[in-house]
Amino acid sequence: MKINILICVSAVAISVTFISCSSSKKITASGTPTLKEAYKNDFLIGSALNSQQIEEKDSSAARLVPEQFSAATPENIMKAEIIHPQWANYNFDLADKMIAYGKKHNILINGHTLIWHSQLPAYARNIKDVDSFKTFFNNHITTIASRYNGKIYSWDVVNEALNEDGTMRKSIFLDKLGDDFVTEAFRLAQKAAPDTKLYYNDYNIEQPKKRAGAITLIKKIQAAGVRIDGVGIQGHWHLNKIPLKEIEESIQEFSALGIKVMFTELDIEVLKRDFQGADVSQRVASNPELNPYVNGLPDSVQQQLANDYESLFKLFLKYKDKVTRVTFWGVADGNSWLNGWPVRGRTNYPLLFDRQYKPKPAYYKVIGLKTNSGSGESAKKPF
Ligand code: G3I
Numbered sequence: 253m254k255i256n257i258l259i260c261v262s263a264v265a266i267s268v269t270f271i272s273c274s275s276s277k278k279i280t281a282s283g284t285p286t287l288k289e290a291y292k293n294d295f296l297i298g299s300a301l302n303s304q305q306i307e308e309k310d311s312s313a314a315r316l317v318p319e320q321f322s323a324a325t326p327e328n329i330m331k332a333e334i335i336h337p338q339w340a341n342y343n344f345d346l347a348d349k350m351i352a353y354g355k356k357h358n359i360l361i362n363g364h365t366l367i368w369h370s371q372l373p374a375y376a377r378n379i380k381d382v383d384s385f386k387t388f389f390n391n392h393i394t395t396i397a398s399r400y401n402g403k404i405y406s407w408d409v410v411n412e413a414l415n416e417d418g419t420m421r422k423s424i425f426l427d428k429l430g431d432d433f434v435t436e437a438f439r440l441a442q443k444a445a446p447d448t449k450l451y452y453n454d455y456n457i458e459q460p461k462k463r464a465g466a467i468t469l470i471k472k473i474q475a476a477g478v479r480i481d482g483v484g485i486q487g488h489w490h491l492n493k494i495p496l497k498e499i500e501e502s503i504q505e506f507s508a509l510g511i512k513v514m515f516t517e518l519d520i521e522v523l524k525r526d527f528q529g530a531d532v533s534q535r536v537a538s539n540p541e542l543n544p545y546v547n548g549l550p551d552s553v554q555q556q557l558a559n560d561y562e563s564l565f566k567l568f569l570k571y572k573d574k575v576t577r578v579t580f581w582g583v584a585d586g587n588s589w590l591n592g593w594p595v596r597g598r599t600n601y602p603l604l605f606d607r608q609y610k611p612k613p614a615y616y617k618v619i620g621l622k623t624n625s626g627s628g629e630s631a632k633k634p635f
Contacts, residue, residue: 288322290622294572298323298579306350312609318357325362331371360405367437368411369423385428397444406449409441410434418465438478453484455530458502484516488530491522507574517581519602536594543598562617584609
């Protein structure tokens with residue numbers, strides 16, 4: 253199945269064309285494989301897309317995304333507050349466009365996300381009685397998952413249900429439905445979307461305590477006879493602190509449960525932040541000292557970023573039989589949520605493409621692992 257999909261998504265031209273924003277001049281890199289070409293026999297390479305990109309209103313991304321990526325995840329538009337804004341009203345407009353975009357460009361779409369405590373619409377957050385909440389929960393999953401059954405490749409069925417110590421996160425889902433809400437979400441998704449892969453997705457689940465909690469959760473779903481196909485390790489990590497040992501252990505332990513492993517929201521923080529993860533409720537006050545690279549990234553940091561990405565992709569390749577997708581959380585640095593979190597208004601550099609959508613040294617390192625020299629040097633010249 254995976255092989256068929258990879259063959260299908262890789263049937264594209266090998267040459268790369270980038271637009272230089274300053275000159276609008278095309279720079280062609282003929283002969284150099286793109287990310288999805290380079291990794292076509294290993295795993296899917298994905299990106300989160302914002303609504304401008306889904307609607308192809310961002311011309312640089314419109315060119316770059318189909319060249320570079322074989323998978324995509326909507327960054328926001330399938331979250332409950334957007335797709336299900338009122339009790340009886342759904343807004344499928346952008347989600348339908350996402351599906352059409354994937355079909356047009358042979359990009360596999362991962363739905364994100366059916367059940368998440370964040371970005372819930374106000375009416376849902378304010379439901380008081382358990383029966384009404386159950387009705388919302390059932391309707392939400394069933395309506396959305398069945399609409400896209402057979403059209404969408406996979407769903408993050410439940411997102412971020414765990415605390416750092418591996419216990420269940422306090423949320424309206426836990427409060428109204430109890431511990432079993434995760435299993436019940438998968439049961440409903442399985443029924444509504446029998447042709448769609450179903451995943452659990454979370455950040456920091458490579459860390460031992462939270463990983464143990466995720467393993468307990470997954471075993472519980474399996475013990476109930478409910479299908480779960482994979483786990484998404486989000487992968488919001490920090491420069492020079494990539495937890496390679498924990499990531500490797502996690503790939504081994506999760507895949508031992510008989511499920512696939514994905515890295516679903518990859519980015520590397522280069523700015524100061526004292527905590528790891530992606531809890532959107534954590535905020536830090538703005539301060540110029542926390543935003544030191546407004547005019548560009550120093551070479552030493554750029555190089556460290558490249559080395560970190562190279563180490564990560566080496567590890568992913570070592571486990572390519574278990575890892576089925578690596579998705580970056582954003583196309584290019586200017587799109588990244590890390591420009592606004594946890595400190596608003598910073599200039600961050602967490603991805604493989606810069607603000608002009610041009611490939612960074614980290615890109616060449618990642619491509620270089622799949623070219624002859626293995627160092628990235630041979631991929632440098634054509635660009
Ligand atoms: O939609 C409103 C818009 O109407 C308004 O004008 C604008 C003004 O700020 O805000 C818009 O909403 C923003 C939304 O993104 C869409 O752009 C929210 O303020 C902003 O908080 C929200 O941030 C998203 C965040 O999830 C919120 O939950 C990020 O873009 C998105 O990258 C991030 O993604 C999450 C994953 O879903 C789950 N894992 C962690 C990851 C990073 O936080």
